[in-house]
Amino acid sequence: MTKQTKEEKVHQVFEKIYNNYDFMNSIISFQKHKKWRNDVMKRMQVQSGNKALDVCCGTGDWSFSLSEAVGENGEVIGLDFSQNMLSVARERQSNHPLNNLTFIHGNAMELPFEDNYFDYVTIGFGLRNVPDYLQTLKEMHRVVKPGGMVVCLETSQPTGIIFRKLYYFYFKNIMPLFGKLFAKSYQEYVWLHESAKDFPGKDALKRLFEDAGLVNVQYKSYTGGVAAMHLGEKQVKK
Numbered sequence: 001m002t003k004q005t006k007e008e009k010v011h012q013v014f015e016k017i018y019n020n021y022d023f024m025n026s027i028i029s030f031q032k033h034k035k036w037r038n039d040v041m042k043r044m045q046v047q048s049g050n051k052a053l054d055v056c057c058g059t060g061d062w063s064f065s066l067s068e069a070v071g072e073n074g075e076v077i078g079l080d081f082s083q084n085m086l087s088v089a090r091e092r093q094s095n096h097p098l099n100n101l102t103f104i105h106g107n108a109m110e111l112p113f114e115d116n117y118f119d120y121v122t123i124g125f126g127l128r129n130v131p132d133y134l135q136t137l138k139e140m141h142r143v144v145k146p147g148g149m150v151v152c153l154e155t156s157q158p159t160g161i162i163f164r165k166l167y168y169f170y171f172k173n174i175m176p177l178f179g180k181l182f183a184k185s186y187q188e189y190v191w192l193h194e195s196a197k198d199f200p201g202k203d204a205l206k207r208l209f210e211d212a213g214l215v216n217v218q219y220k221s222y223t224g225g226v227a228a229m230h231l232g233e234k235q236v237k238k
């Protein structure tokens with residue numbers, strides 16, 4: 001049997017856990033992810049009429065917030081390669097009052113958009129899942145307008161030694177048990193630990209943003225460094 005690629009593995013994970021994804025997010029982050037998401041949105045200062053792309057949109061949390069922020073005259077696209085995750089996003093959309101949001105099937109490594117189109121391109125808890133972080137960031141940089149922003153919210157590496165040990169113990173041993181108990185998915189939650197433990201720390205991710213061509217890159221750490229937001233701009237040519 002051929003070895004499964006990272007992309008195939010990730011695809012299989014999300015095609016399986018889609019039904020419990022929103023519920024499990026709140027369980028495994030102790031509801032903290034909502035606060036992180038709100039803080040990131042505040043920092044982005046999205047304006048009415050803006051165009052935004054939410055890469056690896058999953059069930060659409062960030063896409064819905066962007067849709068509210070850009071208003072009726074704006075445009076938001078949520079893109080994901082899991083049809084099952086997208087099906088949950090589309091179901092949630094039936095209760096969403098605004099008509100400015102489209103969910104599409106696509107791959108983060110090869111975005112199906114022209115250069116310089118969006119004011120904002122976001123990726124929430126998606127970057128650690130793609131086979132090549134830099135390639136994805138380069139694609140995000142390509143499709144954002146000069147002066148626009150690329151923003152990533154992702155798990156990160158806690159810096160305090162004791163907290164880091166506790167966090168790794170939780171992620172490796174407890175979280176898969178929660179997965180088994182609440183979502184009947186043990187192996188899929190083991191994967192979440194594996195993808196998070198190998199993900200670059202804050203400074204390394206900042207350098208990757210810069211390697212992708214982004215400037216004025218800033219980051220903010222959340223909850224002892226278990227998650228972080230990175231934000232960079234596309235340079236305006238003089």
Ligand SMILES: C[S@@+](CC[C@H](N)C(=O)[O-])C[C@H]1O[C@@H](n2cnc3c(N)ncnc32)[C@H](O)[C@@H]1O
Binds near residue numbers: 055079085109125126
């Ligand atoms: C942890 S979920 C995050 C969903 C959502 N952004 C959120 O903040 O809740 C990761 C998502 O990335 C998607 N994904 C992973 N690799 C992808 C790729 N190469 N192209 C498109 N989507 C991908 C998965 O299908 C999954 O829906």
